[in-house]
Structure formats: C-alpha cells, structure tokens
Amino acid sequence: MEPRTLFQKIWDQHLVRPETASTPAVLYVDLHLVHEVTSPQAFSELRERGLKVRRPDRTIATMDHSTPTIPRPADGTIPVADPQAAAQLRQLEQNCRDFGVPLLALGDERQGIVHVIGPEQGLTQPGMTIVCGDSHTSTHGAFGALAFGIGTSEVGHVLASQCLLQSRARTMEVRVDGRLAPGVSAKDIILAVIARIGVGGGTGSVVEYTGEAIRALSMEERMTVCNMSIEAGARAGLVAPDDTTFEYLAGRPFAPRGESWERAVAAWRALPTDEGAEYDRTVTLHADELAPMITYGTHPGMGMRIDDRVPDPRHVDDPGQRSTLEKALRYMDLTAGEPLLGRKVDVVFLGSCTNSRISDLRAAAGVMRGQRVAPGVRMLVVPGSQQVKQQAEAEGLDRVFRDAGADWRESGCSMCIAMNGDQLAPGEYAVSTSNRNFEGRQGKGGRTFLASPLTAAATAVRGVIADAREFVQP
Amino acid sequence: MTIEPIRAFTSRMVALPVENVDTDQIIPARFLKVTDKAGLGDALFADWRYGPDGAPDPGFILNRPEARGARVLVAGDNFGCGSSREHAPWALAGFGFRAVISTFFADIFRNNSLKNGLLPIAVDEAAHRRLMALAAEGGEVTVDLASQTVVLPDGGSVTFPIEPFAKHCLLNGVDQLGFLVGVGPEIDRYEAEHPARVATLGA
Numbered sequence A: 001m002e003p004r005t006l007f008q009k010i011w012d013q014h015l016v017r018p019e020t021a022s023t024p025a026v027l028y029v030d031l032h033l034v035h036e037v038t039s040p041q042a043f044s045e046l047r048e049r050g051l052k053v054r055r056p057d058r059t060i061a062t063m064d065h066s067t068p069t070i071p072r073p074a075d076g077t078i079p080v081a082d083p084q085a086a087a088q089l090r091q092l093e094q095n096c097r098d099f100g101v102p103l104l105a106l107g108d109e110r111q112g113i114v115h116v117i118g119p120e121q122g123l124t125q126p127g128m129t130i131v132c133g134d135s136h137t138s139t140h141g142a143f144g145a146l147a148f149g150i151g152t153s154e155v156g157h158v159l160a161s162q163c164l165l166q167s168r169a170r171t172m173e174v175r176v177d178g179r180l181a182p183g184v185s186a187k188d189i190i191l192a193v194i195a196r197i198g199v200g201g202g203t204g205s206v207v208e209y210t211g212e213a214i215r216a217l218s219m220e221e222r223m224t225v226c227n228m229s230i231e232a233g234a235r236a237g238l239v240a241p242d243d244t245t246f247e248y249l250a251g252r253p254f255a256p257r258g259e260s261w262e263r264a265v266a267a268w269r270a271l272p273t274d275e276g277a278e279y280d281r282t283v284t285l286h287a288d289e290l291a292p293m294i295t296y297g298t299h300p301g302m303g304m305r306i307d308d309r310v311p312d313p314r315h316v317d318d319p320g321q322r323s324t325l326e327k328a329l330r331y332m333d334l335t336a337g338e339p340l341l342g343r344k345v346d347v348v349f350l351g352s353c354t355n356s357r358i359s360d361l362r363a364a365a366g367v368m369r370g371q372r373v374a375p376g377v378r379m380l381v382v383p384g385s386q387q388v389k390q391q392a393e394a395e396g397l398d399r400v401f402r403d404a405g406a407d408w409r410e411s412g413c414s415m416c417i418a419m420n421g422d423q424l425a426p427g428e429y430a431v432s433t434s435n436r437n438f439e440g441r442q443g444k445g446g447r448t449f450l451a452s453p454l455t456a457a458a459t460a461v462r463g464v465i466a467d468a469r470e471f472v473q474p
Numbered sequence B: 001m002t003i004e005p006i007r008a009f010t011s012r013m014v015a016l017p018v019e020n021v022d023t024d025q026i027i028p029a030r031f032l033k034v035t036d037k038a039g040l041g042d043a044l045f046a047d048w049r050y051g052p053d054g055a056p057d058p059g060f061i062l063n064r065p066e067a068r069g070a071r072v073l074v075a076g077d078n079f080g081c082g083s084s085r086e087h088a089p090w091a092l093a094g095f096g097f098r099a100v101i102s103t104f105f106a107d108i109f110r111n112n113s114l115k116n117g118l119l120p121i122a123v124d125e126a127a128h129r130r131l132m133a134l135a136a137e138g139g140e141v142t143v144d145l146a147s148q149t150v151v152l153p154d155g156g157s158v159t160f161p162i163e164p165f166a167k168h169c170l171l172n173g174v175d176q177l178g179f180l181v182g183v184g185p186e187i188d189r190y191e192a193e194h195p196a197r198v199a200t201l202g203a
C-alpha cells in the first residue's frame, strides 16, 4: 500500500461514499459536539422536515458561549440576566429533550467550553472524525482526530444523517524542530506559525504539526497549537497520537476500558503518517529561535516577538496589505515603530478554549503567586470547564489569583467572544490568552493583544506588557 | 423541501475595499443570541455601519443611497475568515446580497454561503482590481452561475470557479440535507461495519 499521511488514513476510514468528479465524498462523523449558539436553526430545520437526530448516541451538547461566568449565589440558582441568552439556553434544553441528545447543561459539574470538555471527558479520541458548529473544533486534532468546524446548515446535516459532504483537503506539514526556551510556550509556537504563513496560509489544507518541539508538548499544549490552526485558515490541525496521548486518555470517563482499551491503542498506534508519505507543502520553524509572541493588530497573523517593534506600513510593498496594516494600527491606536513592552493595559483575560486548561492556570499562577495585579488593571481568570475550576480550587490556584486581586469566575467562553456579559469597554486594551483579536471581538471598540498565559500573568503583575522570560527560572 | 434555483442576475456593485474581513465584522457576536434567522440583515457590519448612538453612519458604504438594492459586494482579499457562524451569510443575504467578490474566501464561510444561495466569487488579482474600481463607481455586472461568469458593462467577462456539486445544487434547487438523508442505506451499511468509537448516551 502507498504510504499515507495521518489525515489520509482517517479520511479513508470514514468514507461512506468516495468523492467523484461531480459529487463530494460522504464522510461519516464519529462525534458531533453541539452548543447553544449555532444549533437552534438546525434543530428547527429538522423539526420542519419531520426528521429525527440519527445518532443521539454520537452527539453531545453543552452551554458555553452565551452563559454568564459571574460567581453564583449560594442558593444554587444560576441567573442568566440577558433574556435573549436565557431564551437561547432554554431552546437548547428543549431541543436536546425533544431529540434525545445528551446535554451537559449549565450547572452540570462537567459543563464547560465545548473544546475543553470533549478531551477532558475522554470523548475526543485518536482516529475519530469530530465536528461542531464552531471553528475552534480544530482543537481536538491534538489527539490525532480529524476535527473541524461547520456551519449551522451542516450541523443540521450531521444531526439528520451523521454525515457530511466533504471534498478532500490538501495536506500541509508544519514542522517545529528543536526545543522551546523557558518562558516560551505552545501559544507562542502557534502565534509564530500564523505570523509566518498568514491568516489565509492554511486555506483548503489540513495541517499536521510534527517535529521534536511538538512531540515534547503535553496534550494541553498540543490542544493550544491545534486550536488556532483555523486562525491560519486551515480546515483542521493534527498531531499524531503517541504515548503522551494515550496516557492523557487512559481512565477518562468516555475512554475505552479493559480489552477495548488495548484494542483501541493498537489501532491508534497505526495512525501516524507513514514513512515516505508526502504532504502537499511543508513549513519548518525552529523552536530554539522562538520568543514569547504578541499580536499588535486586528487579526491573529499580525503577531511579533514581544521585544519587537510595531511594524511600519511604509515598509509594506503590497498596497492592500499596507492599507490593512494602517487600518489595524488606527483601530489599535498604535504608532509604527513603537515597542509594546512597557505599554499600559486595562484588562488581562486568562481563559478561552485556547488557554483555560489546568496547565494554563498553573503556569499563570506560578508567575502570580505572592504578587498583586497592578493598580488600574482588571484581571479575569475563567477556567475552561467546571472540572478545571474544581481542580484549580483543589490545588489552591484560585487563592493565588484571588489574593492577587483577580476575578475568579465560572467556566465559559467569557470575554473571548463578548456575548455573555464579559467584555471590554470601547478603547480599552487587553492582553488576552484567547484566539481572536478582530475588531470588537472582545467588546465593541475593545483592543486585544493575544499572548500566552505566562505573558498575561506577567503583564497583570506589572500593569504593562511584560516579558514572561523575566519571571521564569531558566 | 424545495430550494429556489439561482438564475443569472444583473446588479449594481458595492465596494468594500477592506482585506481579511472576518465574520466577527460581518456580524458581531452579540447578535448571535437568536434562535432564528429573521432580521439579521440589519446587523450586517453593525460595528462599521452604526455610530455609538446606534444611528447609521452616513459615511459607511452600506448606508449610502447607491448601496440600496445592490446585490453584489466586492470586498478585499481573504473574505470571511474567523468564526464559523452561518449568521454571516444569513446577514449578507438578509441585506439583499446574492454574491460576494474577493480574491479568496475562507473555507467555512465559502461552504456556508453556498448553502444559502450566496455566491462566493473568487477572481484573480487583476480582475479583482478591475471589479473593485468599477464597484467604486457603482458599476453594474451580470452574474451568471451557469456559465460561471461575471459580465462587465463593456462586454468583457471574468470567470470564477465553483465546486461542481454546489453548482448543480444551486442551479437545480437541490437540497443537500435531502440528498444526505437519501444516502441512508449506505450510511446504515457503514454503521453496521464500523462499531461506534464512543457512546455519548448515559452521560
């Protein structure tokens, strides 16, 4: 048999009907994740047509985007102040009830950001196809699963048929050789990748991350990398499963057990890309050369080393790119050539499906232990799930953040998306561990610098954008 | 379920010479708390279109009289990146657009648009410059999906690619959900041969 890539193997295993010159492939979906924002119109479509959910046993829903994260009253109630958000959440409950779909609702101890809870519960497994009406579904690719975001029409397709119409993607290898220096993290890798290939650089492709630096990452760090594949335009991100993957999964609630675990691991070991298989394109980065990264503009590709200076539009030849940069700097109210280190910020946000897992909170707490959030800075720490929150509390991390003067919140998307009450005020600057710095993403008029949890913590303590390498022991 | 087939149409163009327009710009997240698709056209480009007081900004192109009734939007490179929200094509279609022209489109946006009768028309840079200039003057074009062409007033034309299946569906009003449900027996067979990898019930 021809040597195949990891992507090709998963693709081949899920073909209900192969692609032809005139029709796309019919691809089977192993796991469909659902949330409140992108599903209501899909359920309505099924209702109108009198269709059932084909496989409620391969579907699971949660609430995360429009849920409030403010601390809850002691009586156990969870008030949702925004009537529209409350209606949307009620609608999801109703839909799940009517169609028999399991729901980890607000208040469930397993609730959380959809891309945090899938892996945490062991639902995400190597070799699977996973979809969700959410672009950051690419996160699950960290397990060697083909996972991608779909629109609401397609959510309807999968609910009704457990399949999708898909054309085969191109493949791209992003190889990261070498080792990361202390203070430089998975987030910095992916911000560097996006800065390198551009926000459209991965369009039409599934990216597989390879190389020594990727192998050395923990599962949570791999998730951070795969999470932002979509910010380079890629359809999905992948990391081949290995012992790190299996160790993470063993014993999780939905992971196979006993004999079926052994069988599963044997099958998973056959997934990595074969020797000699070819990618359509390869890009190589050297981890040793990476520094903490930060974005200065209004898309995730506008990133630079934290000790660099904001680029000058006059040095950009392409007129379109020049005007894009000018527009971004106007929105950010930044001047070409200025450094970002030392720049005052108003808010620090530690959270989102990119960086709200326990290791992210530990990293930030490591910097903040015994320190205070600088005067004039508001810091929000939002664990990605209730389980992460519990774990953090068991380790006393919540105390570290609270003692420093940060807000310790309930799990959810929070200020990553500004549709749940947590948001920036117009003109405010934030260092944020989330994934999108688009205009208004964190609140109308808000200005976002994307960075790692270490950079966020260092910035919170200093009150100005700070270099995390000064806080970590080499 | 019947879908309205797409026919050739002629329309004025609107120029939005901004690159990397992401779906958060097309429709900001605070408008996603809906459970249907009604009225989303009013939220199209909301942060650019309305001032802090909520009043339309008369300088923004979509608020100008020339934009009224226009069905073709010409935007800068890489349109529709970011969030997978289908609310983006719903908002564009809700406003009245039937086609968006750019040099290329983000995958999910492209997919979502094609499911809503909104044509993502990707053209090369030279054609894009020409169409953008023409759009800035409020020029008209004819968009014909059958021949995959945009016809300019001077009789010149630009062709654009489209997936054969999407084209077939749009021209013939084929509904993709119905198509997939029709694959049912093959899906049954696949499921019989492939045990579930995970069971979510009992959660």
Ligand code: SF4
Pocket (backbone or CB within 6 Å): A064, A065, A113, A114, A115, A134, A136, A352, A353, A354, A412, A413, A416, A417, A434, A435
């Ligand atoms: S945390 Fe942000 S990016 Fe992740 S799923 Fe929620 S809104 Fe989307």
